[in-house]
Amino acid sequence: MTEETPYEARVREPWPGRRDPKSGAAARSEIVTSWRRSQLSGVVSGAEDLPFNPNLNRTSRLVTAATPVIDRLAAHLDGGGATIVLADSNAQIIDRRAGGSTLARALDRAMVAPGFSYAEEHAGTNGIGSVIEGRRPIMVSGTEHFRENLQQFTCVGAPVVNPFTNSIIGVLDVTSRLSDTSELMTPLVVAAAREIETRLLADSSRREQLLLEQFLARANRSSAAVVTLNEDFIITNTAASRLLEPTDHAVLWNWTARTMGSGEYAEGELCVGDDVPVRAQARMVRMDDKSIGVLIELRVHHDLQKAIALAPPSPGVTLAAPGAAATHDPLAGLPPGRSAVWQRARREIACTAGLDESVLVTGEPGTGKRCVAEALVGGRPSAVLDAMAVDRDPAAWISKAEDVLTDGGHLVVTHIDALPVPLCGSLIALMKESAARGGRIIATATRLDFRVSRIGDHFPVRLHLPALRERPEDLADIVPFLLDGQPTLRQRMLPSTLQALMALAWPGNLRELHMVLTSAAVRANGVDLALQHLPYEYRAPSADREPAALKRAERETILDALSVSAGNKKRAADRLGIARSTLYRKMRALGIDEKRWDTCDT
Numbered sequence: 001m002t003e004e005t006p007y008e009a010r011v012r013e014p015w016p017g018r019r020d021p022k023s024g025a026a027a028r029s030e031i032v033t034s035w036r037r038s039q040l041s042g043v044v045s046g047a048e049d050l051p052f053n054p055n056l057n058r059t060s061r062l063v064t065a066a067t068p069v070i071d072r073l074a075a076h077l078d079g080g081g082a083t084i085v086l087a088d089s090n091a092q093i094i095d096r097r098a099g100g101s102t103l104a105r106a107l108d109r110a111m112v113a114p115g116f117s118y119a120e121e122h123a124g125t126n127g128i129g130s131v132i133e134g135r136r137p138i139m140v141s142g143t144e145h146f147r148e149n150l151q152q153f154t155c156v157g158a159p160v161v162n163p164f165t166n167s168i169i170g171v172l173d174v175t176s177r178l179s180d181t182s183e184l185m186t187p188l189v190v191a192a193a194r195e196i197e198t199r200l201l202a203d204s205s206r207r208e209q210l211l212l213e214q215f216l217a218r219a220n221r222s223s224a225a226v227v228t229l230n231e232d233f234i235i236t237n238t239a240a241s242r243l244l245e246p247t248d249h250a251v252l253w254n255w256t257a258r259t260m261g262s263g264e265y266a267e268g269e270l271c272v273g274d275d276v277p278v279r280a281q282a283r284m285v286r287m288d289d290k291s292i293g294v295l296i297e298l299r300v301h302h303d304l305q306k307a308i309a310l311a312p313p314s315p316g317v318t319l320a321a322p323g324a325a326a327t328h329d330p331l332a333g334l335p336p337g338r339s340a341v342w343q344r345a346r347r348e349i350a351c352t353a354g355l356d357e358s359v360l361v362t363g364e365p366g367t368g369k370r371c372v373a374e375a376l377v378g379g380r381p382s383a384v385l386d387a388m389a390v391d392r393d394p395a396a397w398i399s400k401a402e403d404v405l406t407d408g409g410h411l412v413v414t415h416i417d418a419l420p421v422p423l424c425g426s427l428i429a430l431m432k433e434s435a436a437r438g439g440r441i442i443a444t445a446t447r448l449d450f451r452v453s454r455i456g457d458h459f460p461v462r463l464h465l466p467a468l469r470e471r472p473e474d475l476a477d478i479v480p481f482l483l484d485g486q487p488t489l490r491q492r493m494l495p496s497t498l499q500a501l502m503a504l505a506w507p508g509n510l511r512e513l514h515m516v517l518t519s520a521a522v523r524a525n526g527v528d529l530a531l532q533h534l535p536y537e538y539r540a541p542s543a544d545r546e547p548a549a550l551k552r553a554e555r556e557t558i559l560d561a562l563s564v565s566a567g568n569k570k571r572a573a574d575r576l577g578i579a580r581s582t583l584y585r586k587m588r589a590l591g592i593d594e595k596r597w598d599t600c601d602t
């Protein structure tokens with residue numbers, strides 16, 4: 001007798017999580033083992049490059065609504081030549097049921113199995129990913145499949161659409177062997193997908209009804225702006241609707257997720273609408289012990305509003321640069337943002353632009369240091385030299401710097417922390433000699449330590465740009481700014497997409513965000529940017545948000561320890577109470593640039 005594969009076991013026990021006492025981890029390792037075993041025996045052809053994620057979200061609204069429908073369909077198809085496949089909005093298969101053992105084995109070999117993603121970009125035309133791209137039911141048969149190992153099947157998929165947001169939250173698919181293809185497959189799948197949507201609507205109505213009741217109970221008693229929201233919708237009273245802008249749905253949802261965590265209550269300050277500082281109090285709303293949304297009261301924070309009003313405005317600054325415009329707003333081309341940390345950085349940039357001093361702009365890679373450096377000299381530096389390119393011709397590099405500074409020009413030097421030590425002395429000497437004639441260097445640096453050259457100490461003014469992950473609420477302002485900034489990026493972004501982006505860590509900062517938006521805009525081809533338009537690895541589903549927030553906190557803690565220990569890894573590890581090897585491993589896993597700190601262990 002042949003050994004039962006994990007997938008056969010799952011077909012026999014359709015929902016292991018419900019009847020099988022095995023833990024999620026055990027079920028996950030089963031899937032991985034099966035995949036590895038298949039790979040080792042060489043039966044997988046062309047599936048190695050399919051994204052595989054063993055974390056299957058079995059508690060989502062999609063699964064809850066789809067289970068009874070699939071149960072019935074599975075009983076109907078039992079022993080027949082067709083299998084039912086349920087996938088999420090990322091085209092990742094969540095479940096597979098029914099179909100005889102021969103078909104199950106064939107699907108195992110082709111990796112049409114839970115955990116694998118059939119997004120079109122990885123799998124080409126198929127009955128799951130192509131449904132998401134086309135937003136309609138589709139039959140893909142035999143050689144119409146892009147991947148060779150799928151060409152033995154016929155797949156019919158239909159989208160499952162969230163009735164409130166109109167976005168696709170999943171795909172229901174029925175797959176059979178090519179020889180078993182039936183014309184009835186399409187109406188069967190479409191009817192089942194509609195039934196799942198009806199169930200979603202009924203379930204949502206109950207949730208939304210309860211949220212509305214809670215909202216009315218509070219709004220009737222409160223003089224504050226009252227809002228109730230979940231990921232899909234938001235209800236506001238008149239005061240809140242005056243205060244909030246459309247992007248604030250995502251801002252409030254993100255703030256709640258960060259501040260409340262797994263608790264029931266959160267309190268804090270944030271900016272909403274047109275930069276209005278508010279004090280917020282949020283309370284979780286539950287139904288059947290599950291969180292279904294939050295109720296938030298917002299009160300305008302008048303003390304903070306006064307403080308912002310008193311802060312130096314963004315002045316028009318007269319520049320000494322030869323040929324520069326007489327008056328220039330240094331903040332004009334810089335990204336907006338409502339966070340306190342970015343507001344402070346903008347004020348410092350505005351003040352610094354008014355000084356005739358050399359400036360060092362620091363920050364992580366991609367935080368926009370070069371853009372800020374150029375803004376500080378009216379957007380018209382006399383020259384821009386990259387210290388990372390100095391090796392090509394050091395003599396020509398330093399001679400160009402000398403020409404600019406001797407003429408009293410404004411030189412932007414990017415990545416000055418990469419300048420070889422011998423050239424640091426020459427550049428500083430030039431900077432000091434030319435200062436009286438108006439010569440000025442605006443430099444950028446990523447590394448915060450300057451233990452080797454200490455070149456940073458010679459700059460009278462230093463500006464630091466915060467990382468994007470320190471101010472996720474700013475994405476609500478930066479995304480439209482970047483989308484508006486280029487003629488090719490004129491689309492709007494759906495609130496759910498913005499929410500997903502806010503939950504990410506952004507190690508590449510603005511550069512990474514710009515890349516993601518450009519890729520999404522190309523993929524969206526003129527329609528509003530939805531989750532499925534983002535590059536695959538950026539489509540964090542809701543279930544992944546907490547780990548993203550945790551990772552962010554862990555990264556912050558490690559960066560803090562490295563910074564306080566002046567980059568010395570042993571001291572940083574001691575500070576954190578972990579082994580140095582663990583610190584290295586965590587740094588790699590969290591994308592902390594080791595090179596940035598690698599001269600600091602001496």
Ligand SMILES: Nc1ncnc2c1ncn2[C@@H]1O[C@H](COP(=O)(O)OP(=O)(O)OP(=O)(O)O)[C@@H](O)[C@H]1O
Binds near residue numbers: 482
């Ligand atoms: N003001 C801005 N307007 C539009 N895009 C911006 C702006 N600032 C930054 N970006 C985006 O971020 C990218 C990186 O910006 P910039 O080169 O200024 O960063 P940096 O901090 O100097 O990076 P690195 O240190 O890695 O060289 C830009 O190429 C652009 O895509």
